[in-house]
Amino acid sequence: MLLFNRSFGLLLLAALAGLYGIFAFDLFQDEGGTITGRRMRIEVDEFLLYGSALTLLLFGFGLNQHHGRLRERKKRLRAERDARDFGYHDALTGLPNRRAFDEALARAQGLHAVLMLDLNGFKAINDTHGHGTGDAVLRVVADRIAGAVRDGDTAARLGGDEFAVIAPGLDNPETAKAIAARLAASIARPIFVEGRTLHVGTGIGIALARGRDLAPEEQTRRADRALYAAKRSDGVAWRLYAPELEA
Numbered sequence: 001m002l003l004f005n006r007s008f009g010l011l012l013l014a015a016l017a018g019l020y021g022i023f024a025f026d027l028f029q030d031e032g033g034t035i036t037g038r039r040m041r042i043e044v045d046e047f048l049l050y051g052s053a054l055t056l057l058l059f060g061f062g063l064n065q066h067h068g069r070l071r072e073r074k075k076r077l078r079a080e081r082d083a084r085d086f087g088y089h090d091a092l093t094g095l096p097n098r099r100a101f102d103e104a105l106a107r108a109q110g111l112h113a114v115l116m117l118d119l120n121g122f123k124a125i126n127d128t129h130g131h132g133t134g135d136a137v138l139r140v141v142a143d144r145i146a147g148a149v150r151d152g153d154t155a156a157r158l159g160g161d162e163f164a165v166i167a168p169g170l171d172n173p174e175t176a177k178a179i180a181a182r183l184a185a186s187i188a189r190p191i192f193v194e195g196r197t198l199h200v201g202t203g204i205g206i207a208l209a210r211g212r213d214l215a216p217e218e219q220t221r222r223a224d225r226a227l228y229a230a231k232r233s234d235g236v237a238w239r240l241y242a243p244e245l246e247a
Helices: 002-024 044-088 098-107 122-129 131-148 173-188 216-232
Strands: 111-120 154-159 162-167 191-193 196-198 201-210 238-240
Touching: 044 098, 098 154, 098 162, 098 216, 111 173, 111 216, 122 131, 122 196, 131 154, 131 162, 131 173, 131 191, 131 196, 162 173, 173 201, 173 238, 201 216, 216 238
Parallel strands: 201 238
Antiparallel strands: 111 162, 111 201, 154 162, 191 196
16 A cells, blocks of 8 residues: 555656646747747647556556556455465475364265374484484475375374374275385385484274264264274284274
8 A cells, every 4th residue: 555655746747847848948949930939838749648658657557557456456366375285284394283183084085094193213313313303204204194095085184293194085994904015115114314324103993984974973983993903913013903902
C-alpha cells in the first residue's frame, strides 16, 4: 500500500508538471514561426501530446500495479502451500508425519499392511556421539526407508526413532513380508557420519487388513504388538501379527 501511494504521488506530480508545462510553453510554432507561449493558451497539438503522454503513464502505472498484485498473490499462495506441507511433513527428515500417516491409512483400500519400525542401537549413538550425529543417522535411515518401499507406499516418521510404512494394494501377505525384508536389509547397512562408521538395526511389526474390516487404530495397535514381539526375538527382524501375540 505504501508503494502504491508513493507511485501514485509521483504520477500525480508528473501530471501536474505536464499540465503546467502546456500552459507555460508552446512546444510547437505557428505557421508564422512566432512563439505563442506568452499568450498562455493551450493549443490542440500540445493537449494531444500531453494527453498521450499521460495515457502512457497511467497505462504503465496500472500494468506495474497489476504485476505487483500478481507477485504478492504468488507469494501468499506459496506461503500457504509451504505451511500446509510443513503440517504434513516431518521437519527433520522430510518424510510424511503422523498426521499424514493417519490420513493415508484412513484412505487405504483392499488388502493393505501397516509396518511399524523401531531402530535398534540408536539411543547409544545419540548418547555417545550427540544429537547432531543422531539427527544425521535419522536422515540417512529415512532416505533408506523411502528408497526401499514401492511406488504408492507411504513411509512416515512418527517421532523419535519410530517410523511406519503403509503398503496398499497387496496381492498377498508375502508382498508385505518382502517389503519388511528390504527395509531391514537397507537399514542394516553401515552409516557414515562425520568420519564415523555407525550401525543401527530395526525391528518391524506387520499388521494386515482388508478394506474397512479393521479400524486404523486397531491395525496400528496390532502392528505395534508385532513390533514388540520382533524386538524380543533374537535374530528376527520382523514379525507378522497373529492372535497368539496377544498372550
